[in-house]
Every structure is written in C-alpha cells, then in structure tokens.
Amino acid sequence: MKPFDHLVLILGVIFLCLPVVMALMSSTHAAIDIHTNGLSLLPGGDAMATYGKVLTHRGGFTGDVTGLLMLRNSLILGLGFAIGKIVLSMMAAYALVYFRFRFATALFWMIFTTLLLPLEVRIMPSYQVMAQLHLLNTYSGLIIPLLASATGTFFFRQFFRSVPDELLEAARIDGAGPVKFFIDILIPLSKTMMSAIFIIMFIYGWNQYLWPLLMTTDESFYTLMRGIKSILQVWIGSQIPDYNEAFALAVLAMIPPVAVVVVFQRMFIKGLTESDK
Amino acid sequence: MTDALTTNGAPKTMRDRLRLWWRAEPAHPMKRAQFNAPLAPWLFVLPQIAVVVVFFYWPAIQAVTSSFYIEDPFGFGATFVGLENYKTALDSTQYASTAAFTAFFCVVVTTLALGFGLLLAVKADKVIRGAHSYKTLLIAVYAIAPPVAGLIGMMFFDMHIGPFTEIAAWFGYELKVGVNYWDTVVALVTIAVWKQIPYNFIFFLSGMQSIPASVREAALIDARSGWRRFCDVTLPLLAPTAFFLLIINITYTMFDTFPIIDVIVKDKPANNPMTLVYKVYLDGFKGNDIGGSSAQSVILMIVVAVLTVVQFRFLERRVHYG
Numbered sequence: 001m002k003p004f005d006h007l008v009l010i011l012g013v014i015f016l017c018l019p020v021v022m023a024l025m026s027s028t029h030a031a032i033d034i035h036t037n038g039l040s041l042l043p044g045g046d047a048m049a050t051y052g053k054v055l056t057h058r059g060g061f062t063g064d065v066t067g068l069l070m071l072r073n074s075l076i077l078g079l080g081f082a083i084g085k086i087v088l089s090m091m092a093a094y095a096l097v098y099f100r101f102r103f104a105t106a107l108f109w110m111i112f113t114t115l116l117l118p119l120e121v122r123i124m125p126s127y128q129v130m131a132q133l134h135l136l137n138t139y140s141g142l143i144i145p146l147l148a149s150a151t152g153t154f155f156f157r158q159f160f161r162s163v164p165d166e167l168l169e170a171a172r173i174d175g176a177g178p179v180k181f182f183i184d185i186l187i188p189l190s191k192t193m194m195s196a197i198f199i200i201m202f203i204y205g206w207n208q209y210l211w212p213l214l215m216t217t218d219e220s221f222y223t224l225m226r227g228i229k230s231i232l233q234v235w236i237g238s239q240i241p242d243y244n245e246a247f248a249l250a251v252l253a254m255i256p257p258v259a260v261v262v263v264f265q266r267m268f269i270k271g272l273t274e275s276d277k
Numbered sequence: 278m279t280d281a282l283t284t285n286g287a288p289k290t291m292r293d294r295l296r297l298w299w300r301a302e303p304a305h306p307m308k309r310a311q312f313n314a315p316l317a318p319w320l321f322v323l324p325q326i327a328v329v330v331v332f333f334y335w336p337a338i339q340a341v342t343s344s345f346y347i348e349d350p351f352g353f354g355a356t357f358v359g360l361e362n363y364k365t366a367l368d369s370t371q372y373a374s375t376a377a378f379t380a381f382f383c384v385v386v387t388t389l390a391l392g393f394g395l396l397l398a399v400k401a402d403k404v405i406r407g408a409h410s411y412k413t414l415l416i417a418v419y420a421i422a423p424p425v426a427g428l429i430g431m432m433f434f435d436m437h438i439g440p441f442t443e444i445a446a447w448f449g450y451e452l453k454v455g456v457n458y459w460d461t462v463v464a465l466v467t468i469a470v471w472k473q474i475p476y477n478f479i480f481f482l483s484g485m486q487s488i489p490a491s492v493r494e495a496a497l498i499d500a501r502s503g504w505r506r507f508c509d510v511t512l513p514l515l516a517p518t519a520f521f522l523l524i525i526n527i528t529y530t531m532f533d534t535f536p537i538i539d540v541i542v543k544d545k546p547a548n549n550p551m552t553l554v555y556k557v558y559l560d561g562f563k564g565n566d567i568g569g570s571s572a573q574s575v576i577l578m579i580v581v582a583v584l585t586v587v588q589f590r591f592l593e594r595r596v597h598y599g
Contacts, residue, residue, distance in 0.1 A: 002404070005404050006404060006407075008396065008397070009397065009401060009404065009411050012393070012400075012415060012474075013415060016415060016418045016471065016475065017414055019429050019433060019471070020417075020418065020429070022440075023429045023432070026432075035438065038439075038440065039432065039433070039438060039440055087324075088324050088328065091321040091322065091325065092321065092324070095317075095318040095321035095322035096322065098318075099311055099312050099317065099318035100312070100313055101315070104318070107326060110326065110329065111325060111326070114329055114333045115585060116581060116582045116585045117337060118532050118581065120532045120535060120557075121340075121532075121574050121577045121578050122333075122340050122578070123557070123561070123574075124340065124558075124561040124562070124567065124570050125336035125340045125343065125574075126336040127562075128336070129332070129336050144328060144332065148328045149333075150329075153325060178312045178317040178321075179317070181312075182321075206422070207420075207421075207422035209422065209424045209535070209536040209539075210536065210539075210558075213539075214562070225422055225424050225425075228424050228540070229424070229540075232428070232431075232543065233543075243432065243438065247432070250425045250428050253422060254420070254421045254422070254425050257420035257421070258417050260420065261417055262417055265413060265416065269416075269479055272476075272479060272480075273479065273483050
C-alpha cells in the first residue's frame with residue numbers, strides 16, 4: 001500500500017504547508033492585486049516595495065516604529081529569554097543535584113510548583129507586580145517574568161542525574177571546588193543539551209504574544225508579534241486593507257523560528273522530546 | 278541512602294514524601310557523591326528562587342487575595358466580599374457558556390490534532406523514500422507563532438479574499454467568520470488544529486521509532502494485516518505517549534490558543550466564541566473587573582493544577598517502569 005501512504009503524507013504536507021506558501025507568495029503582490037484576485041500561489045513583482053516599506057517605514061502613533069526595530073526587539077526577547085533560561089536553570093539544577101544542604105527539598109518543590117500554573121492564568125496580578133516594580137516598557141520586564149517557570153531546571157536536573165558519579169569523585173580527588181567542577185567539567189559536558197534547550201527556548205521567547213502585548217505600551221519596545229496586533233487594529237474600517245504588509249510582517253515573524261527548526265532539526269527534536277515540557 | 282521511606286531511592290507515598298520534606302532531606306537522593314559546601318548551593322540556586330518568588334508566588338498570591346475583594350472602579354480602595362466574586366462568576370450565564378465552549382473546543386481540537394498527528398506519524402514511519410523531506414515539511418509549522426497562525430488563518434477565512442469563503446460559496450454557503458458564531462468556531466478549530474498537528478506528529482513518530490526492532494519483527498510474523506498489527510502492537514506501546522500528549526493538547530487548547538482567538542475575535546466578544554482564559558483577560562483588562570477576573574483565574578489555576586498533577590503522577594510512573 002505504498003502509494004496510499006504517500007498520498008496521505010502529501011495531503012498532510014499540503015494542509016500544513018500550503019497556507020505558509022500562500023502567505024509568502026501573497027506578500028509579494030500589491031494590496032489591490034490581492035483584493036481583486038485573492039491569495040496567490042505564484043510570486044508577484046512587489047516584494048521589494050512591500051518588504052522595503054514594512055522594514056523601514058515609520059508607522060504607529062508615534063511614527064517611530066519600523067519593521068527593523070520590531071525584528072530587533074523580537075531577537076532581544078528570543079535570545080535574552082533563551083540565554084537567561086539556560087543560565088538560571090543550569091545553576092539551580094546544579095545546586096539541587098550536586099549539593100547536600102538543608103531545605104534543598106523545600107526549594108525543589110518551590111521551584112517545581114511553578115510548572116503547575118502557566119503565565120496566562122496569573123496574567124493580571126503579574127502585570128500589577130510589574131507596574132509596582134516600574135518594569136513596564138523595559139527589556140528586563142519583558143524577559144525576566146517569563147523565566148519564572150521550571151521547564152529548563154527540570155530538564156537539566158534530569159541530565160545532571162545521568163552524569164556518572166565517578167566524574168565528581170575524580171574531580172574532588174584532584175582538588176576541584178564546586179565552581180571549578182561546574183565550569184570546567186559540567187558545562188562542557190552539557191553542550192549538546194544546552195544547544196537543544198536553546199533552540200526550544202528561543203522559539204518560545206520569539207513567539208511570545210500575550211506578555212509583550214500587556215507589558216509594552218511604548219512602541220519602541222514592540223516585538224513582531226505585537227506589531228501583528230497593531231496592523232490588525234488599523235485594518236478595521238479601511239477600504240482596502242494592507243493585506244500585503246500584513247503578510248510580509250507574518251513572513252518576517254515566522255522565518256527565524258522556522259529556519260532554526262529546519263536547520264537544527266535533530267537538535268530541535270531532541271530538545272523537544274527530552275525536555276518533557 | 279535507601280531507607281524505610283523509600284524504594285530504590287524514591288519516596289513511596291505522599292505521606293512519606295512529606296516526612297522526608299520535614300526531615301529536610303532530598304526526596305530523590307541525587308548522587309552518591311555530593312559537595313558539602315554551606316554557602317555555594319545557595320548562591321547557585323538564588324537567582325532562580327528570586328525570579329520564582331517575585332514573578333510567580335507574589336502574583337499568584339495576589340490573584341488569590343484580590344479574588345476576595347471588589348475593587349472600587351475609581352481606585353478608592355477595595356472591599357472584602359468573601360466568596361462573592363466566585364459566586365458571581367459561577368452564576369453568570371456568560372461564564373457557563375464560555376466554560377461550555379472551552380470544554381467543547383478542548384475535546385474537538387485535541388481529538389482532531391491527535392488523530393491527524395497519529396495518522397501522519399504512522400505513514401511517515403512506514404515510507405522510506407522521501408521520509409526525511411516529509412518529516413521536515415510536517416515539522417516546520419511547529420515553529421510558527423500562534424498569532425501568526427491566527428493572522429494567516431484570518432486571511433484564509435476573510436470575507437473578501439479568503440479561499441475557504443470561496444469554497445463554501447461554491448456549495449452555496451455564505452461563511453461569515455467573526456459574525457456568525459459557528460462559522461467562527463470552525464475557523465478557530467481549523468487554525469488551532471493546524472498549529473498543533475506538528476507537535477503531536479513529532480512525539481508520535483519518536484514514540485514509534487523507539488519501539489524495538491525485535492518487537493516489530495515479531496509483530497510482522499504474528500499478524501499479517503497492517504491494521505491488526507497497529508491495533509494490537511503499535512497502539513498499546515504508544516499509549517504512554519498518547520496520554521502525555523492528551524494532557525499537553527488540553528492545556529494547549531485552554532491557554533496557547535489565546536493569540537488565535539485574539540486575532541480572529543479581536544476585541545469584539547459580542548456573540549463570538551471565546552475560551553475561559555480569554556474571558557479572564559477581557560474582564561480584567563478591558564472590563565476593569567479585577568476581583569471577578571482574579572476569581573476566574575483562581576478557578577482556572579485549580580483546573581490546571583489538577584491536570585498537571587495527573588500528568589506528573591503519570592510521568593513518574595513512566596520514568597520508573599518505562
């Protein structure tokens with residue numbers, strides 16, 4: 001039954017990928033063209049004009065926000081979140097696995113309880129806390145609250161537990177202290193794990209929507225996801241909406257994470273299936 | 278380290294776990310060899326603890342406390358009202374219909390996304406020619422953010438340019454997403470399922486590829502029909518993966534579909550379907566009903582907490598016997 005298997009897979013690929021291809025192709029047509037002819041499967045001739053405008057045109061209420069700026073902010077959020085997550089969770093996991101100290105168990109439960117509640121259910125009070133701390137419209141306010149979940153810690157804890165005990169015993173005989181062991185032995189050993197987790201977390205950070213939506217009222221902190229929200233708000237009431245610009249923005253917002261998944265596919269699957277969410 | 282309270286180093290029951298906690302010993306003895314420095318572990322764990330306390334416990338506690346108060350709309354303090362907010366939320370017909378829609382949405386999206394993910398994984402596991410390309414193409418959509426998925430979906434269901442609207446028109450049906458309740462439901466379900474299929478595909482495929490070759494060969498000898506083989510061998514072996522995915526898909530539908538709903542429904546909740554999380558956001562940020570929104574948050578917290586505990590208990594078992 002080989003032909004049937006292929007048929008099912010091809011239909012699956014069409015269902016999943018066709019909308020993306022059509023978004024990409026339509027972004028190269030003029031708005032009026034899309035308005036009269038609908039979405040397109042073939043490239044048009046307006047790519048340079050549309051992307052040029054989306055990337056550099058100063059829009060928004062203040063007239064300061066450009067596509068490039070939003071691209072930069074998304075990158076800051078994605079990278080900042082991924083790096084912050086890895087640093088915090090590796091350190092915490094190291095303390096929990098490699099040290100015998102009082103309250104270790106209490107701290108363990110305290111950290112892992114965060115897995116119970118996603119940010120969405122405590123969004124209102126989180127916003128209020130940020131306002132009290134004067135962290136609205138800052139990069140730290142955008143990134144740090146997202147770090148308050150234990151996904152990464154859980155992952156590194158599992159990994160450290162699988163590291164042979166002999167390594168620590170040998171290091172101790174050689175007179176290595178906790179910091180030296182961590183930096184010289186454990187970090188080099190975790191390189192693969194760190195890259196896998198980095199990919200997952202970069203995508204997660206890049207794709208954040210609700211938190212940037214609430215946290216950033218100042219347009220100079222807008223990410224691409226936030227930009228999608230504002231382009232749709234302008235939409236209502238216009239004669240011919242800027243379909244092409246919306247598609248171009250969508251394409252810009254999806255290229256980096258999709259590229260990361262395609263290029264680092266093996267690493268990505270490893271990170272996803274082993275991190276247990 | 279093994280003592281009366283543990284079997285193979287893991288605590289037996291919740292009570293034993295509490296007693297271990299009380300004795301301040303790690304619930305899961307980590308290593309034969311550990312460092313015994315008094316200060317170092319605290320320095321390592323402190324950044325994470327600080328972030329968790331400030332950005333998790335503080336807001337979570339605040340959600341619980343403000344759910345017992347009604348805030349003055351003009352900012353002149355708050356009045357303690359006990360369980361009033363919960364009563365108001367649970368009594369309102371709008372809350373009931375939102376909860377009903379959320380449950381319906383969860384069932385439909387989870388069923389479809391799991392079904393398609395499994396189907397594609399079974400087929401991708403079989404084929405040899407082009408297997409890698411199929412895999413890459415089927416996985417890529419995972420990386421697309423929900424709001425982007427919502428935007429693309431919105432275009433496909435657009436009343437002027439949407440291909441789906443055109444297709445419906447061929448059959449003489451006028452598709453009005455954003456205006457007609459059930460048309461909007463169809464759009465939301467389609468987009469939410471589209472976004473989630475790759476995730477389920479990845480997990481089902483890696484679950485299937487971890488089935489040992491010897492088991493597959495034995496099955497091949499015992500059952501000639503592919504369907505029988507699938508039902509008797511593959512499916513039971515995939516059950517742990519399926520259960521894990523079930524919980525993940527339910528939480529996905531409850532929370533991660535927020536951007537999709539926000540893009541499709543926008544800020545026009547009138548007569549449009551929405552999930553409980555979206556209602557928390559609307560009541561809190563648009564309606565300024567902080568007490569009511571917090572009460573709804575707390576109800577949701579309990580639901581998620583139960584789901585997660587179920588998932589953990591199961592994961593623990595998988596780690597032990599898997």
